[in-house]
Amino acid sequence: MDQVAHRRRQYAALAWLLLVAGAGLAAPYLPLPFAPAEPDLLAVGVSPAQGAGAGHWLGTDPLGRDVLAGLLFGARTLVLVTVPAALLAALLGAVLGSLAGYGRRLAAPAPAWLLGAGLGWWGLALPRPALGLAAAAGAGAWALGQWLRHRSGPVWALSLDALIQGAGALVGTVPRLVLVAAVATGGPLSLTGLGLLLVLTNWPGPARLVRAETLRVRALPFVEAARALGLPAACILRRHVLPLALRPLRADLPLRLAAFVGLESTLSFLGLGLPPDTASWGRLLDAARLDPAAWWTAAPPMLALLLTTGALLILSKK
Amino acid sequence: MGLHFLGRRLLNTLVALWGLGSLVFLLGRHDPAGGPEQQLLSDGTESGIGTESRDPAAMAAARQAVRHRLGLDQPLFYLSQQAPAAANGARWRWNGTANQYHHWLARLLRGELGHSLRTGQPVAGQLGAALCCTLPLTGTALALALGAALWLGQGLAGPRRWWQGPVRALLLALQSAPLFVLALGLLLLLANPQALNWFPGYGLADEELAGWNRLGELARHLALPVVSLVLAALPDLALQLEAALRHELGTDYAAAARAKGLGEAQLIRHHALPNALLPTLTQVTGLVPALLAGALVVEVVYALPGMGRLLAAAAALRDYPVVLGGVLLTGAARLGALLLADVLYHRADPRIRWTR
Numbered sequence: 001m002d003q004v005a006h007r008r009r010q011y012a013a014l015a016w017l018l019l020v021a022g023a024g025l026a027a028p029y030l031p032l033p034f035a036p037a038e039p040d041l042l043a044v045g046v047s048p049a050q051g052a053g054a055g056h057w058l059g060t061d062p063l064g065r066d067v068l069a070g071l072l073f074g075a076r077t078l079v080l081v082t083v084p085a086a087l088l089a090a091l092l093g094a095v096l097g098s099l100a101g102y103g104r105r106l107a108a109p110a111p112a113w114l115l116g117a118g119l120g121w122w123g124l125a126l127p128r129p130a131l132g133l134a135a136a137a138g139a140g141a142w143a144l145g146q147w148l149r150h151r152s153g154p155v156w157a158l159s160l161d162a163l164i165q166g167a168g169a170l171v172g173t174v175p176r177l178v179l180v181a182a183v184a185t186g187g188p189l190s191l192t193g194l195g196l197l198l199v200l201t202n203w204p205g206p207a208r209l210v211r212a213e214t215l216r217v218r219a220l221p222f223v224e225a226a227r228a229l230g231l232p233a234a235c236i237l238r239r240h241v242l243p244l245a246l247r248p249l250r251a252d253l254p255l256r257l258a259a260f261v262g263l264e265s266t267l268s269f270l271g272l273g274l275p276p277d278t279a280s281w282g283r284l285l286d287a288a289r290l291d292p293a294a295w296w297t298a299a300p301p302m303l304a305l306l307l308t309t310g311a312l313l314i315l316s317k318k
Numbered sequence: 319m320g321l322h323f324l325g326r327r328l329l330n331t332l333v334a335l336w337g338l339g340s341l342v343f344l345l346g347r348h349d350p351a352g353g354p355e356q357q358l359l360s361d362g363t364e365s366g367i368g369t370e371s372r373d374p375a376a377m378a379a380a381r382q383a384v385r386h387r388l389g390l391d392q393p394l395f396y397l398s399q400q401a402p403a404a405a406n407g408a409r410w411r412w413n414g415t416a417n418q419y420h421h422w423l424a425r426l427l428r429g430e431l432g433h434s435l436r437t438g439q440p441v442a443g444q445l446g447a448a449l450c451c452t453l454p455l456t457g458t459a460l461a462l463a464l465g466a467a468l469w470l471g472q473g474l475a476g477p478r479r480w481w482q483g484p485v486r487a488l489l490l491a492l493q494s495a496p497l498f499v500l501a502l503g504l505l506l507l508l509a510n511p512q513a514l515n516w517f518p519g520y521g522l523a524d525e526e527l528a529g530w531n532r533l534g535e536l537a538r539h540l541a542l543p544v545v546s547l548v549l550a551a552l553p554d555l556a557l558q559l560e561a562a563l564r565h566e567l568g569t570d571y572a573a574a575a576r577a578k579g580l581g582e583a584q585l586i587r588h589h590a591l592p593n594a595l596l597p598t599l600t601q602v603t604g605l606v607p608a609l610l611a612g613a614l615v616v617e618v619v620y621a622l623p624g625m626g627r628l629l630a631a632a633a634a635l636r637d638y639p640v641v642l643g644g645v646l647l648t649g650a651a652r653l654g655a656l657l658l659a660d661v662l663y664h665r666a667d668p669r670i671r672w673t674r
Contacts, residue, residue: 124410126397126410127397127410127411127412166334169334170334170337170338170341171338173334173335173338173649173652173653174338174607174645174648174649174652175607175608175610175611175648175652176611177611177614177615178607178610178611178614178629178644178645178648179342179645181614181629181630181633181641182342182346182629182633182641182642182644182645183342183345183346184633185346185347185632185633185636185637185638185641186345186346186347186636187636258494261496262496262497265496265498265499266496266497266498266615269498269502269615270498270614270615270618270630271634272630272633272634282498285498285499285502288502288506289502289505289619292506292510292511292512292513293512295506295512298502298506302499302502302503305495305496305499306494306495306499309494309495309496310491310494312494313490313493313494
């Protein structure tokens, strides 16, 4: 019985999320009488009852902007920023987490490292590109000498695990809100910029999950059997380990989305991040502070936010 | 625990702080066109230099002068991209040590956080003054949230009561509300002349009041901010503690304790709780910086002076040194909390050993 109720709640949550996504994506094509960012100075802060005749079906905020248009275009901003960012963060986390959990070490002979570094220097046209070419040539000579004398030189290894975990810890030292606010200091970000910033600050979460699961799975007997059969490491990782190791991401993705929704609206509420004329639920709530009596500006975005994050939390539970 | 281990952790901490500071320093200046000098010139802070004249040449000269005084005319990093490739085919130029990043790092190593671009005051002083307002707020919230979580977690994991269902539902609902929605909702409901006007909506107590009056006023002003912080931190803590307690109550030693006739309340308090607290310790180390970030929201909503509002205002006005100082301070708090958690872990469970 409980299971049935839970299933029903999940369908309701999914329906609400689809509604938000659909409304957001369709917002520019809907026949709305007003644009979201243009103040209607003839109707400043009118309630739904007064404004319905003039086309403001949900009233206007204290700056004269239509609440309905703000809601719909806010949903659009939310969908366009958070969904790609969450997917990309999960993808990046999966790649880095599985590498950290399975690859462990990136080992190559010393001349190969030197050759790569030299060619990279030259390719990026860093100051004095000839220096890079010289280093690459020296590395080539070194390798040739080793090969002629049938001797193997030193092997330099890079622990991917330590590298990725260190980078994750680095990003995780400061709360995401503070980090995003600090980076947004340089000026307003575009939708893509904000999305990339969210990815950059959020990949360690999924990476940690995937790494832990990879460590667990790679010790299971069937992985050992695959190794005994002589399959290459990349093949084992892709065909046998990853399908199992990615499972925690399914529960993590809705949670991550909920966190992104909260972060985006909080940033807009604080006036950081996106440019001021971008519609957002946080921006509407910010305007609601100007007039405490205007309940119609505060209630709809608040309700929409609560329903959206609540629906995502429900979806994340099995 | 070996000193060797602690030293290693401290070194890692310092490296992490340096990396984080550099990251924020370089990423935070992604838009070099509209620098902070624009803000300074337009809001009249930088008076005297041609603000009266609308002559574009004079304005440009004033801008340049301010940029030079603040050191913003120097290149950002050791390397900078140059548009036309130089004679030897290099697309990047080596700037030497005359760059903003080098100066910032050198000053940081001498222990100086620099001066605010807007007010010219030392950043360390500003941060200290802001912390004096933020620490009571977040400290109270932290203590209250921990106490409430301990109490609620024990109650929820204990024998069945009628209130467990509704409380659990309420906690789940609270979990889905972002902090700023909670704070704004409380503000609009309880500090609103149009609804219930029980609490003051902004600021701290008057300076003129003294003694108990002032303390009471302060409590009235801080009540709503503290409640919003507690409500935001409570669900995770309480639900996690409940789950950990339930796990512990299903183990063999709990069954043994029940078999010798121990009551459920005593079993929870004396046997299950110490074991269930370990994950909560980790959560608390994450909570300290989270409360600082929470202060960012709450202080803006309730117009309290403090760390969060300082950071938000500095971020909006592109006051780089203040933002960087705040980020470094927050990071240091977080890493300090992590170190403390390691020590506490060892105290709570002596079986935990560190290798390496």
